[in-house]
Amino acid sequence: MHQSPPASRPTTLERWLTGTRIGGLPTRGAGHAPPALSFEFMPPKTETMETQLWQCIHRLAPLKPRFVSVTYGAGGSTQARTHATVSRIVTETSLTPAAHLTCVGASRGEIDDIARRYWDAGVRHIVALRGDVPGGGAYVPHPEGYAYAADMVAGLARVAPFEISVAAYPEIHPAAVNPLADLENLKRKLDAGATRAITNYFFETETYLRFLDLCLAAGITASIVPGILPVTNFAQAQKFSALSGVALPEWLGHMFDGTDEDPEIRRMVAAVVAAEQVRLLQANGIDEFHFYTLNRPELTYAIAHILGVRPQPARS
Numbered sequence: 001m002h003q004s005p006p007a008s009r010p011t012t013l014e015r016w017l018t019g020t021r022i023g024g025l026p027t028r029g030a031g032h033a034p035p036a037l038s039f040e041f042m043p044p045k046t047e048t049m050e051t052q053l054w055q056c057i058h059r060l061a062p063l064k065p066r067f068v069s070v071t072y073g074a075g076g077s078t079q080a081r082t083h084a085t086v087s088r089i090v091t092e093t094s095l096t097p098a099a100h101l102t103c104v105g106a107s108r109g110e111i112d113d114i115a116r117r118y119w120d121a122g123v124r125h126i127v128a129l130r131g132d133v134p135g136g137g138a139y140v141p142h143p144e145g146y147a148y149a150a151d152m153v154a155g156l157a158r159v160a161p162f163e164i165s166v167a168a169y170p171e172i173h174p175a176a177v178n179p180l181a182d183l184e185n186l187k188r189k190l191d192a193g194a195t196r197a198i199t200n201y202f203f204e205t206e207t208y209l210r211f212l213d214l215c216l217a218a219g220i221t222a223s224i225v226p227g228i229l230p231v232t233n234f235a236q237a238q239k240f241s242a243l244s245g246v247a248l249p250e251w252l253g254h255m256f257d258g259t260d261e262d263p264e265i266r267r268m269v270a271a272v273v274a275a276e277q278v279r280l281l282q283a284n285g286i287d288e289f290h291f292y293t294l295n296r297p298e299l300t301y302a303i304a305h306i307l308g309v310r311p312q313p314a315r316s
């Protein structure tokens, strides 16, 4: 006997006619200019890591990022290596480097000297940060130092007319007194002379978009560039996120569940997760992205490709 489907379950046709539609991938022809990209690298600790970093730089360079930044180890521990990496980028590539610099453990005079050396080496862009205490203790400003990033931004502007980027936290900096104080701090950094903020990474698109709303409401009009961390190693992301106050959504864990022993599948899942994140941001009008590459190019390259960015011929 013929049975009609239960009332609670729509038929295939009903589902087809009334179900949610998910938009297709953005394409260059559909009114999307390729976004502006920047890439973050870490200074290498060993020769092997140096080789890996330079393979990464050479792989990503043809995508013509507007700048590439090089991090500064906790407590300034990589000062020489950051400087060497940034200087080599200046002399051996046509990329525009940005050197990260932190306030921790240095006097204002020392920071200003480092900045002056960067300027003399042809570096015009600094990512100005407070930094953290190595080992994770409570932050105490150096007695003769810049206490917070906003103070360093003002100091750097006195050294030379640097382009300055600062950090922003869509999920609030863990040490902030409250969300409003953190937002006011971001505004202070921009008012002191920074031209853009780069966000800590996040996984919920809505978290970032709501943060943009709050920034606009606070009178911030500078670019708040989303920092994208393409996750390939979920356990590592869990560790980072616990330290930096980033929420790790349940769905993300679920995505990587059962892929520990299957690196090929894990890479495919990672690519889909990261592509979906940038695609959603792009669909919401975001046209600049900063990638935490962790000195590994493949996933960043693939996502850039999906966003419509293609290799450009080398500048002569």
Ligand SMILES: Cc1cc2nc3c(=O)[nH]c(=O)nc-3n(C[C@H](O)[C@H](O)[C@H](O)COP(=O)(O)OP(=O)(O)OC[C@H]3O[C@@H](n4cnc5c(N)ncnc54)[C@H](O)[C@@H]3O)c2cc1C
Residues within 6 Å of the ligand: 070, 071, 072, 073, 074, 075, 100, 101, 102, 127, 128, 129, 130, 131, 132, 147, 148, 149, 150, 166, 167, 168, 173, 174, 175, 176, 177, 181, 182, 185, 189, 198, 199, 200, 201, 227
């Ligand atoms: C894009 C990006 C890149 C980074 N790169 C590096 C790196 O290369 N090396 C590194 O060591 N770390 C790096 N970090 C981490 C960063 O150093 C830490 O998150 C650090 O804890 C805060 O740095 P900040 O520049 O945001 O600090 P700040 O903007 O100074 O803020 C730090 C905290 O102090 C609060 N605050 C600010 N001013 C005051 C005040 N006057 N009184 C009381 N509280 C105040 C703020 O609300 C916030 O909670 C990076 C972070 C991001 C997002």
